[in-house]
Amino acid sequence: MERFVISLALTLALELPMAYAWGLRGRALAMAALTNLMTNPLAVALHLAGVPQIPIEVGVVLTEAAVYRTFSRTPGWRVPKPVLLAAVSNALSWGLGLIIQL
Amino acid sequence: MKKRLLALALALLVMAALPLSARADVIFTPDDDFYEDHYDEMDYVNSGYIANGPGGALTLYESPENSMVKGTAENGEGVYVSVRYTDDDGVAWAQIELFERALNGWVPMDYLVKVYNSDDFREEFADRVAAEEGSLAASEQPVYFWSYPGSDVFQADLPLEGDYLPEYWEVFVDDAGRKWAHVGYYMGIRNAWVCLDAPTADYAALYADHAPQQVTKPEITEPTAEIKPGGISPVVAIGAAAAVAAVSAAILVVMKKRK
Numbered sequence: 001m002e003r004f005v006i007s008l009a010l011t012l013a014l015e016l017p018m019a020y021a022w023g024l025r026g027r028a029l030a031m032a033a034l035t036n037l038m039t040n041p042l043a044v045a046l047h048l049a050g051v052p053q054i055p056i057e058v059g060v061v062l063t064e065a066a067v068y069r070t071f072s073r074t075p076g077w078r079v080p081k082p083v084l085l086a087a088v089s090n091a092l093s094w095g096l097g098l099i100i101q102l
Numbered sequence: 103m104k105k106r107l108l109a110l111a112l113a114l115l116v117m118a119a120l121p122l123s124a125r126a127d128v129i130f131t132p133d134d135d136f137y138e139d140h141y142d143e144m145d146y147v148n149s150g151y152i153a154n155g156p157g158g159a160l161t162l163y164e165s166p167e168n169s170m171v172k173g174t175a176e177n178g179e180g181v182y183v184s185v186r187y188t189d190d191d192g193v194a195w196a197q198i199e200l201f202e203r204a205l206n207g208w209v210p211m212d213y214l215v216k217v218y219n220s221d222d223f224r225e226e227f228a229d230r231v232a233a234e235e236g237s238l239a240a241s242e243q244p245v246y247f248w249s250y251p252g253s254d255v256f257q258a259d260l261p262l263e264g265d266y267l268p269e270y271w272e273v274f275v276d277d278a279g280r281k282w283a284h285v286g287y288y289m290g291i292r293n294a295w296v297c298l299d300a301p302t303a304d305y306a307a308l309y310a311d312h313a314p315q316q317v318t319k320p321e322i323t324e325p326t327a328e329i330k331p332g333g334i335s336p337v338v339a340i341g342a343a344a345a346v347a348a349v350s351a352a353i354l355v356v357m358k359k360r361k
Binding site: 001004030031035037038039041042046050067070074077 | 164168170334336337339340343344346347353358
């Protein structure tokens with residue numbers, strides 16, 4: 001349980017400021033937080049079950065990119081460069097995770 | 103800006119693909135996530151053991167906190183224990199390797215029986231192990247490097263040639279009067295014994311009936327208590343995480359519909 005909480009907290013602590021810097025505001029930030037809540041615990045659970053990390057991370061990026069892209073195409077939502085946002089923010093949080101492990 | 107961010111992402115991807123298990127080149131370190139995460143809490147073991155789990159087999163788990171089963175070893179099968187970890191409940195866990203099957207995992211230390219080895223022999227027969235220096239003679243015939251005098255297990259049998267020959271600092275005389283030399287290290291062989299009076303003799307040639315001295319091996323009794331890793335079962339964890347994902351997705355759908 002502790003691993004799930006720490007992983008989600010670290011991910012949100014890194015990816016939400018990243019999303020803010022990317023130009024997301026208000027409910028778009030809430031959307032980004034929910035997207036991470038959708039992918040992160042499942043990614044941790046799959047990793048604990050022995051699924052290799054790279055396929056999991058690829059799945060996370062694709063899922064988050066799809067969500068961001070869907071919202072970017074919805075009137076009233078501002079999510080610039082959604083696929084790039086998903087790729088960069090996940091690469092950063094993954095990198096931070098590696099540094100913490102080392 | 104975009105190029106820099108992409109370059110950073112690619113660099114992190116490459117970093118992640120690099121193996122992280124090479125902490126040292128002298129001792130064996132397992133390629134294991136739990137070991138990496140709890141590196142400071144590990145006790146180095148580096149010894150051979152025999153599988154002795156309940157129900158005739160040893161179950162190898164993903165970690166002391168993850169009950170995913172990685173495989174099994176039948177009781178009696180030899181395993182290598184690299185490190186030991188003690189969990190919050192005081193249960194000692196061993197990280198074991200079955201090199202021939204490229205299988206590794208975690209098992210309760212209670213389900214392992216230590217293989218009697220050179221260290222045990224030196225301890226048991228300390229009063230008969232004497233200090234004596236020397237080096238083994240060259241031999242075109244393979245020389246046997248035994249686990250201990252009287253053992254039927256040898257680490258290697260190889261001819262001894264060239265300038266660099268095995269050296270020893272301790273000897274033991276068995277009940278048949280044969281002298282044995284303890285070789286600390288030679289060409290990857292560690293802590294082995296060579297019979298100086300018959301270095302090329304195999305077990306049958308050395309002991310027509312039985313070993314001249316009997317060592318004290320522990321009596322093996324199969325454990326009955328089932329010890330399993332703590333923590334959440336992976337199936338339950340995936341189910342709970344999937345439920346969280348589903349609820350999050352549902353809220354996202356609602357958010358998208360509300361303009």
